[in-house]
Amino acid sequence: xxxxxxxxxxxxxxxxxxxxxxxxxxxxxxxxxxxxxxxxxxxxxxxxxxxxxxxxxxxxxxxxxxxxxxxxxxxxxxxxxxxxxxxxxxxxxxxxxxxxxxxxxxxxxxxxxxxxxxxxxxxxxxxxxxxxxxxxxxxxxxxx
Amino acid sequence: xxxxxxxxxxxxxxxxxxxxxxxxxxxxxxxxxxxxxxxxxxxxxxxxxxxxxxxxxxxxxxxxxxxxxxxxxxxxxxxxxxxxxxxxxxxxxxxxxxxxxxxxxxxxxxxxxxxxxxxxxxxxxxxxxxxxxxxxxxxxxxxxxxxxxxxxxxxxxxxxxxxxxxxxxxxxxxxx
Numbered sequence: 001x002x003x004x005x006x007x008x009x010x011x012x013x014x015x016x017x018x019x020x021x022x023x024x025x026x027x028x029x030x031x032x033x034x035x036x037x038x039x040x041x042x043x044x045x046x047x048x049x050x051x052x053x054x055x056x057x058x059x060x061x062x063x064x065x066x067x068x069x070x071x072x073x074x075x076x077x078x079x080x081x082x083x084x085x086x087x088x089x090x091x092x093x094x095x096x097x098x099x100x101x102x103x104x105x106x107x108x109x110x111x112x113x114x115x116x117x118x119x120x121x122x123x124x125x126x127x128x129x130x131x132x133x134x135x136x137x138x139x140x141x142x143x144x
Numbered sequence: 145x146x147x148x149x150x151x152x153x154x155x156x157x158x159x160x161x162x163x164x165x166x167x168x169x170x171x172x173x174x175x176x177x178x179x180x181x182x183x184x185x186x187x188x189x190x191x192x193x194x195x196x197x198x199x200x201x202x203x204x205x206x207x208x209x210x211x212x213x214x215x216x217x218x219x220x221x222x223x224x225x226x227x228x229x230x231x232x233x234x235x236x237x238x239x240x241x242x243x244x245x246x247x248x249x250x251x252x253x254x255x256x257x258x259x260x261x262x263x264x265x266x267x268x269x270x271x272x273x274x275x276x277x278x279x280x281x282x283x284x285x286x287x288x289x290x291x292x293x294x295x296x297x298x299x300x301x302x303x304x305x306x307x308x309x310x311x312x313x314x315x316x317x318x319x320x
Contacts, residue, residue: 022219023246026271052176052281065246066281069272094279096179 028075029068042075045084048101049074049091058101178279178287178298185293186277190267193244194252200241200267208291210318212238212311214263215275217245218255220283226302227259233303234262236312242266245275245283286311290318 033039046060053064059071070091077087091099097106105113189201205211214230216223234240242263244252252266269275278287278295288297288311297314299307 022248022251023270055174055176066272066275069246070276072271073273073276091276092179094178094180094276095176095281098176 023065025065025068026072028072028079030071031075033075033079038078039075041084042078045078045087046071046074049088050099050101052095052099175300176281177300178295180277180279180295181298183295185289185295186274188274188277190243190269190274193242193247193266193268194249194256196253197242197261197263197266200243200265202293204241204265205289205293206291209239210288210290210296210315212240212315213243213278213287213289214240214284215243215245215269215278215280215286216284218247218251222302223255223284224259226284226304227262229303229305229308230262231260232305232308233311236308238312238315239264243269243274245269245272288314288318 033042043060047058049059049070051057051059051062051064051067051070053066054062057067059067059074074087077090078084082090088100088102097104097109103109103112185202185205187202190199192199205213212233216226230240240262242265244266247268247270249268252268256263267274278285278298280287280298282300284302286299286303287295288299290296296318297311299311303311
């Protein structure tokens with residue numbers, strides 16, 4: 001009883017949060033596009049865009065009103081004929097790389113791509129040298 | 145006797161573990177800064193968010209007068225904290241144009257009657273469309289816009305007393 005009273009009171013005091021949802025969600029926030037192929041493209045794009053309110057979620061995962069508005073933008077723009085990459089570029093122009101979860105080679109991220117390649121090259125070089133040396137050893141023993 | 149080279153991987157591990165541990169103690173910057181600084185505002189027209197103030201369109205920002213564009217909402221608590229400082233800005237001669245995000249006319253009117261109305265115009269952005277165009281990621285945020293509609297500065301979060309002179313200085317510079 002106490003607990004439900006407390007819960008009711010907390011909800012009463014949370015009116016600002018309720019008010020945020022008082023305005024109905026954007027038309028395409030929770031509604032899919034009619035064309036299933038287009039919707040599939042939109043969905044896969046939404047999974048790679050960051051929700052700016054809840055920064056560890058994608059806009060496809062988040063229930064934040066702003067994520068809903070971003071989903072609306074994605075679907076409405078797809079419907080208007082924009083490609084997923086155009087929409088991603090549009091968002092990156094406004095929020096920077098941070099808004100996109102899709103890794104891209106840029107001035108700051110190139111080491112992430114270069115280092116594994118470099119390590120692989122080093123490993124390969126060491127391996128070849130060792131194997132080469134062993135073969136030489138075997139050959140020299142055989143010669144004896 | 146172990147050759148010193150064999151300690152290199154261990155050294156790498158200790159370095160990265162130490163780096164990760166250090167970064168955990170650092171405060172994370174939660175702000176997403178707009179990349180639209182220096183760009184012009186997009187074409188837009190917003191209906192009035194309440195009865196006693198007109199709506200907002202791009203034309204209002206092309207009259208040669210620098211303005212503040214305040215992105216806010218009646219459901220936003222820090223917006224209450226910032227209200228008195230917006231009032232100070234207005235009294236110091238700043239024109240403040242409001243954009244109310246996801247808001248109802250009745251809620252806007254209620255907020256303004258309680259916390260004051262420093263706005264010359266208030267547009268309603270029901271789909272956060274203008275907010276996304278601005279590269280804004282929350283409420284409240286305030287943009288300094290010059291007389292041609294170019295975005296000069298973004299202030300993220302509520303305006304506090306110490307930010308008032310900075311914003312006034314920016315408006316003054318934009319005027320000259």
